[in-house]
Amino acid sequence: MEGALAVKTVLIVVIVALCGAVPTTSPSQEELSKAQDYLSQFFSDVGVSAPSSVLRSSLDSFDDTLKKMQEFFGLEMTGQLDSNTLEVMARPRCGFTDVTRYGHFNGQPKWDKTVLTYRITDYTPDLSQSDVDATIAKALKIYSDVIPLDFKQIDSGTADIMITFRSREHGDFAPFDGEGQVLAHAFSPGEGVGGDAHFDEDENWTLTSAGANLFLVAAHEFGHAMGLAHSQVQTALMYPTYQYVNTEGYMLPDDDKQGVQAIYGIRTTSAEPDPKPQPRPDPDPEPRPNRCSRFLTFDAATSIRGNLYFFKDGYFWTRSRSWDGITMRRIQSVWSEISKVDAAYEYKRSNTVIFFEGDHYWKIVGNTLLPGYPKPLTDFGFPPSVTKVDSAVHVSFTGRTLLFVSNKYWSYNERRGRMDAGYPKVIHTEFPGIGYRVDAAFENKGYLYFSYGSTQREYDYNRRRAIRTLLNYKWMDCN
Missing domain, CATH: 1.10.101 (Muramoyl-pentapeptide Carboxypeptidase; domain 1)
Incomplete structure (x- = not known):
């Protein structure tokens, strides 16, 4: 048995019912x-x-x-x-033996490569496939943010880290036991099943404090898959007992960070010969756009989870559905790999948002960029001659997304994942009253809004007519 444990160590997260009167x-x-x-x-x-x-x-x-x-x-x-x-x-906990501070497995097993592939072979029906993809990517990213390892999702073949949702006996001599006990288990780095993570399908997997939070369990599992054992520090991710914490903006705690960096080293964004590099001065910093200018133009606009997002020059404003206040943030502070958004739309059916930037596009769930992106516009169905999308908007009751390029537009069938036949068509003949081009488009309360320059048209899609003309800055809570 000791020899088997030396080859592969299995993480078993145990959830036990609290006793009544102790x-x-x-x-x-x-x-x-x-x-x-x-x-x-x-x-x-x-x-x-x-x-x-x-x-x-x-x-x-x-x-x-x-x-x-x-x-x-x-x-x-x-x-x-x-x-x-x-x-x-009686507390929820993990199945590895306990150590003080961060710990490593005997022999300190580690990956000897800088890019690890992972594949999800079975998904849980508790969450959408896109939610699972995004959550797993987010759980791995907290490690790639601090160590020189990158993770790449693949759809076929054998990956370094194979991920599955199964119940009861599933072929690794560590059968799951139904809801409420063992949540998941994983293997330490190595060949074969090394690094693999298995999740008990009998659990109720969620992205909230209810049930088993997939991000927190997966992040802990991947710590073991990187070579970490348990820590005695109660605030550490690798502490033996499980408890829910807010996952928004979650970063690897210091104890876990020190432990994984002791194995792989510290991630640096670039090689700097000067050990104390000085920040490069910005002689002409770009001013923030003025949301209250009567001449305000939008690069893109979309609804996301009920809120309105307006993009301009590397920034975006959020108009919340719950109050009239406007917040402003830099795009890269939320989506670090995106510097500018040319067009955007939300597809609520799969809880995804598409951002177009130049000749490529990104798919996003929540604030997480999905693996495998960006992809070229040709993958979306555009001809090679299209190098930029001006605007996009999804029309929910038709299941179609309208994509505007210069004075024409395409219609994309979301359910079939392809462009409709017979496109592109000319904008001003198909949408009378909105003009010849569209800079930004979004849907709000049953109407479509098409902006060009500083003005926009409120449009009734069913009646194919423009209702009224507005100025963009009217959405910005300005006097």
Whole structure:
């Protein structure tokens, strides 16, 4: 068994039901049995036996190992199954043995390459495929942000990291046990199943605090897949017990960061010969666009999760559906690889947003850029002559996305994933009243809005007529 563990170490995240009234006196036989299993799995290489009136050697082994467990979790080292100890044993946790601070596996296994491939072979029906793709990419990105490793998703063949959602027996001699107990397990770096991660399909996978949060579980799993063991630091991602934390803007905690960098080194964005490089001065910084200018033009506009986004010169404004305030941010502060947005639209059915920038486009879920992007416009169905999309808007009740280029437009069938036949068509003949070109387009409360220059037309798509003319800056809460 030791030889097998030396080859591959399996991470088992255990979720156990909290006990009701935890006794402070003599523990029951069931509690002793559970404690024996707990200590055998997490604090002993050879296993321990519960106290017995018959076997004194078993009692000594149990007491000594119990004290190790109590010391690790900062409990009073009584060597007894008191209420505090039983409560800690009942917490959700991971299946590796426990160490202090960050830890590495014996022999410190690591990947000897700089680009790791991963493949998701089975998806959970609890979430959309795009949500799973984005969440897995986000969980891996917290590591690639701090170490010189990159991750690339592939759709076929054998990847370095194979990811699957399965239930019960699934071929690795570590069967899942149904909802509420083992959440997932993974393997340390190596050949074969090394780095692979398996998730229990019987769990309720979510992106919230309910059920099992896929991002947090996956991020912990991938820590083991990178070569990390457990940490005693309670705020560390690799702390043994699982608990939900807010995942928005989540970054790898310092303890985990130090641990993984001890294996792979520190990620640097570029090779700088000067150990203390000075920031390059910007002699002519570009001023922020003025949202209240009567001559305001938009590069792009779209709705995203009920809010309106307006893009201009590397920035974007957000108009929230819940209040009338306007916030402004730099595009790269949210989507680091995108410097400018020429056109954008939201496809609510798959919870995705498409950004067009020059001759390529990006697909995004939430604030996460999906792997494999950007892709060229030709992959979207445009002819090679199209090198820039001026604007785009999705019309939900037709299932079509309208894409405007110069004085023409295309119609894209989202369900079939291809352009409709017979396009492009001329804008001013098909959309009378909106003019000859469109800089930005979006949908709001059943109407389409087409902007060109500083003005826009509110358009009734069903009646094919312009309702009124507005100025762009009217959306910006200006007096």
